[in-house]
Amino acid sequence: MGAIFQISLKEMVRRRTLAITLGMTLLYLVAYTLTLRYAAAAVARTTNPLMRAVLVPQIATAGLYFAEQILAFFAIASTMGALAGERESGVMQVIATAPVRRGEIVLGKLLGYWTVLAAYAVALCLGVFALLRTQTGFALANLWPTLAVFTLQPLLLAALTMLGSAVLPTIPNAVVMFSLYAISLLGGVLEQIAGFTRSATLSAIGIVTSLLIPADSLYRKSVSLALAVRDNPLAGLVMIGPFGAQAPPSIWMLVYVGFYLAACVFLTVWLFSRQDL
Amino acid sequence: MIAVETQVLTKLYRNGGGCREVTLSLEAGRIFGLLGPNGAGKSTLVKTLVGLVRPTSGAGRLFGHPLRSPEAQRSFGFLPELFRYQDWMTGRELLDFHGHLRRVPPRDLRRRREEVLALVGLIGRENQRLGSYSKGMQQRLGLAVALIGDPPLLFLDEPTSALDPVGRREVREVIRNLRAAGKTVFLNSHLLSEVELVCDRVAVIHQGRMLAEGPPQALRKREVEVELVADQYPEALLSGLRRLARQVERTDQGLRLVLSERADIPEVARLAVGEGVSVYALTPRPPALEDVFLELVKGGGADNGGDLSD
Numbered sequence: 171m172g173a174i175f176q177i178s179l180k181e182m183v184r185r186r187t188l189a190i191t192l193g194m195t196l197l198y199l200v201a202y203t204l205t206l207r208y209a210a211a212a213v214a215r216t217t218n219p220l221m222r223a224v225l226v227p228q229i230a231t232a233g234l235y236f237a238e239q240i241l242a243f244f245a246i247a248s249t250m251g252a253l254a255g256e257r258e259s260g261v262m263q264v265i266a267t268a269p270v271r272r273g274e275i276v277l278g279k280l281l282g283y284w285t286v287l288a289a290y291a292v293a294l295c296l297g298v299f300a301l302l303r304t305q306t307g308f309a310l311a312n313l314w315p316t317l318a319v320f321t322l323q324p325l326l327l328a329a330l331t332m333l334g335s336a337v338l339p340t341i342p343n344a345v346v347m348f349s350l351y352a353i354s355l356l357g358g359v360l361e362q363i364a365g366f367t368r369s370a371t372l373s374a375i376g377i378v379t380s381l382l383i384p385a386d387s388l389y390r391k392s393v394s395l396a397l398a399v400r401d402n403p404l405a406g407l408v409m410i411g412p413f414g415a416q417a418p419p420s421i422w423m424l425v426y427v428g429f430y431l432a433a434c435v436f437l438t439v440w441l442f443s444r445q446d447l
Numbered sequence: 448m449i450a451v452e453t454q455v456l457t458k459l460y461r462n463g464g465g466c467r468e469v470t471l472s473l474e475a476g477r478i479f480g481l482l483g484p485n486g487a488g489k490s491t492l493v494k495t496l497v498g499l500v501r502p503t504s505g506a507g508r509l510f511g512h513p514l515r516s517p518e519a520q521r522s523f524g525f526l527p528e529l530f531r532y533q534d535w536m537t538g539r540e541l542l543d544f545h546g547h548l549r550r551v552p553p554r555d556l557r558r559r560r561e562e563v564l565a566l567v568g569l570i571g572r573e574n575q576r577l578g579s580y581s582k583g584m585q586q587r588l589g590l591a592v593a594l595i596g597d598p599p600l601l602f603l604d605e606p607t608s609a610l611d612p613v614g615r616r617e618v619r620e621v622i623r624n625l626r627a628a629g630k631t632v633f634l635n636s637h638l639l640s641e642v643e644l645v646c647d648r649v650a651v652i653h654q655g656r657m658l659a660e661g662p663p664q665a666l667r668k669r670e671v672e673v674e675l676v677a678d679q680y681p682e683a684l685l686s687g688l689r690r691l692a693r694q695v696e697r698t699d700q701g702l703r704l705v706l707s708e709r710a711d712i713p714e715v716a717r718l719a720v721g722e723g724v725s726v727y728a729l730t731p732r733p734p735a736l737e738d739v740f741l742e743l744v745k746g747g748g749a750d751n752g753g754d755l756s757d
Contacts (some may be wrong), residue, residue: 172546172547173548174548175545176544177544180535180536180540181533181535184535187533220571225684258529259530259532260527260528260529260530260531261530261532261533263499263525263527263530264525264526264527264530264545264589264592264593265548266498266499267498267499267520267523267525268520268545268548268549269496269520269548270516270523270548305556362739379551396524441718444501446471446494446501447494447498447499
């Protein structure tokens with residue numbers, strides 16, 4: 171498994187996907203820095219206490235939200251052909267005939283992808299934290315728990331995409347995964363609206379989509395941790411909006427994500443092991 | 448020692464394709480050629496033997512170990528028919544990766560890498576990215592990958608399909624060297640000339656079934672073509688030849704006869720001399736494997752029997 175892990179790491183680093191993602195992330199961080207500067211200046215000018223209380227936190231959630239989008243796209247794009255691509259190119263035929271179990275191939279690859287994705291997620295999240303602090307003086311809370319939950323989302327998407335890659339060709343797998351992710355985002359927004367309007371139906375739809383793919387739930391959980399500002403009397407307002415967490419997922423959602431991840435990995439190993447290549 | 452052994456091995460896909468009831472036994476140190484037209488089931492048989500697909504029924508062993516067992520997987524190297532290695536890797540990285548997968552001890556890996564690179568003629572190209580390799584170079588590298596673990600058995604699926612004539616010749620030379628080194632080679636090909644030139648044993652597969660198996664010479668001697676040149680061809684001689692030969696045909700030089708077996712050639716001479724004909728030439732021309740192959744495939748092999756072992 172060590173050889174597969176190493177090659178998977180190298181693949182992540184060498185392929186253009188990482189370089190392009192890095193470039194676009196830099197562009198994003200520059201844009202975000204400009205936004206924060208504008209926000210800081212606006213807050214300094216305003217006498218409106220409501221705007222003073224919610225503007226920067228709103229931009230903070232937006233920063234985390236779009237950073238999570240970049241990570242999601244990176245996770246899906248880099249793993250969409252993890253098994254299918256090599257099956258299609260014939261490379262897998264040589265790897266799978268080596269004296270190595272199919273499960274080792276899956277785990278070695280996944281661990282390689284996870285390592286790079288986790289490092290990228292931590293760096294990006296820390297970047298958003300640091301920019302907020304330096305540009306506006308706003309400090310997000312619960313740094314390490316936020317980082318941990320924030321990082322879980324790309325790992326979950328990578329595991330799910332790899333499962334898809336065990337059964338679907340590369341491009342159809344990418345279509346399915348991006349669609350599932352879109353459904354997850356929709357569910358998250360619906361839950362936000364449900365929290366605001368107290369609609370049981372919207373809340374139920376949101377919960378079902380979260381169970382189907384709990385990617386957005388992880389973002390909502392991480393943002394609820396990052397913005398847990400106890401001494402802010404307007405904390406409730408901070409969480410309003412598409413990027414907030416009106417009804418943050420409970421700890422049980424994290425337990426569910428644990429089982430979800432384990433199921434994805436187990437199913438991928440099981441399907442790939444039984445597959446004719 | 449038997450390197451490859453199958454008993455009524457069958458792999459059927461949902462579309463009905465695959466290979467059916469293949470029984471064969473291949474001694475170690477031989478070069479075995481599996482011939483068949485495209486879609487005959489050659490690749491399916493190889494994929495079943497190397498553990499890429501699960502057999503529908505039947506069984507097989509590599510050096511006595513059941514297919515897909517770790518011991519069986521350790522015993523061979525494999526060059527697939529269609530592949531394109533990761534374009535972001537260099538040749539050296541690819542060989543090192545497969546060396547690790549094949550459990551080549553780290554202290555031996557460098558030496559082994561240099562050996563296989565030299566064998567396939569890629570010394571000096573190993574630090575190039577695979578994306579810049581031509582198809583022929585990729586094919587040679589694929590052969591090097593199959594050899595990196597120094598396995599006793601090699602499955603080569605259409606190893607020369609992407610090569611030019613020079614490359615083909617070099618690969619044939621590599622295969623002969625492997626035999627000299629005591630390796631067993633299972634060669635899949637639709638190129639009859641290639642199989643004819645390097646293989647000790649040949650099998651013909653068509654529509655998933657093994658039609659015949661044996662040494663190339665045994666396949667060839669199934670019928671023989673003879674050219675008879677004489678001063679005259681009286682009707683009595685022609686009718687006698689028609690009774691003896693499967694086919695009698697006038698050519699510019701004389702008569703072309705297709706005989707059932709080599710033992711009929713002296714009878715042709717006796718018939719001609721008996722009719723008072725002066726014989727200038729009686730030249731046997733063994734049919735190329737291609738002719739036998741086409742005949743087998745056309746006839747489905749039903750009247751040919753399966754085993755041609757001598």
